[in-house]
Amino acid sequence: NAGVTQTPKFQVLKTGQSMTLQCAQDMNHNSMYWYRQDPGMGLRLIYYSASEGTTDKGEVPNGYNVSRLNKREFSLRLESAAPSQTSVYFCASSERSPGLAGETQYFGPGTRLLVL
Amino acid sequence: RKEVEQDPGPFNVPEGATVAFNCTYSNSASQSFFWYRQDCRKEPKLLMSVYSSGNEDGRFTAQLNRASQYISLLIRDSKLSDSATYLCVVNESGGSYIPTFGRGTSLIVHP
Numbered sequence: 001n002a003g004v005t006q007t008p009k010f011q012v013l014k015t016g017q018s019m020t021l022q023c024a025q026d027m028n029h030n031s032m033y034w035y036r037q038d039p040g041m042g043l044r045l046i047y048y049s050a051s052e053g054t055t056d057k058g059e060v061p062n063g064y065n066v067s068r069l070n071k072r073e074f075s076l077r078l079e080s081a082a083p084s085q086t087s088v089y090f091c092a093s094s095e096r097s098p099g100l101a102g103e104t105q106y107f108g109p110g111t112r113l114l115v116l
Numbered sequence: 117r118k119e120v121e122q123d124p125g126p127f128n129v130p131e132g133a134t135v136a137f138n139c140t141y142s143n144s145a146s147q148s149f150f151w152y153r154q155d156c157r158k159e160p161k162l163l164m165s166v167y168s169s170g171n172e173d174g175r176f177t178a179q180l181n182r183a184s185q186y187i188s189l190l191i192r193d194s195k196l197s198d199s200a201t202y203l204c205v206v207n208e209s210g211g212s213y214i215p216t217f218g219r220g221t222s223l224i225v226h227p
Contacts, residue, residue: 035217040219041219090160104165109159110159
């Protein structure tokens with residue numbers, strides 16, 4: 001099992017450009033998540049998907065859109081990148097729906113994004 | 117925003133030392149608690165869940181104090197390989213679930 005995979009690993013964008021971060025998991029998990037991690041800020045939830053076909057906003061959704069393409073894949077799109085979106089982006093998955101006690105998340109290796 | 121607070125450290129300890137970190141949370145409705153480990157430039161990985169009665173996994177012991185709203189992580193006989201950032205995670209159960217991560221505590225174990 002590859003677990004959670006993310007592409008690309010690194011990306012440099014100019015302000016105003018768009019891009020899609022890809023995430024896939026092969027653990028047959030129901031729930032998937034997108035986080036960003038900034039120095040001194042910790043991990044912050046952008047969007048999550050409790051099951052195929054559903055998505056919900058997290059703490060910092062502005063400037064992002066997501067698509068739960070199928071059970072395996074959950075993509076994050078930046079329509080018009082801004083320097084404030086420079087960050088490390090992590091995708092994660094968990095077996096069951098959010099809100100259940102004791103639910104473990106499994107993270108991908110991250111995408112490092114620089115917006116100039 | 118619901119707050120989860122950690123001392124960022126770094127905690128700088130010699131090999132073999134015992135070290136403890138605390139994490140405080142503000143939402144009394146929080147139901148589940150975890151410690152994750154994150155190595156430099158890597159993804160977070162689950163270290164251990166934290167159960168109400170406390171739990172131990174080898175050299176690691178986790179405790180929950182609901183009355184004072186904090187969880188703790190104790191590492192005994194520290195190894196060089198324990199050097200990492202330790203993230204506290206607090207979840208509500210049900211409703212509008214948003215897992216909240218602390219900013220992490222940095223541990224450096226030196227020879």
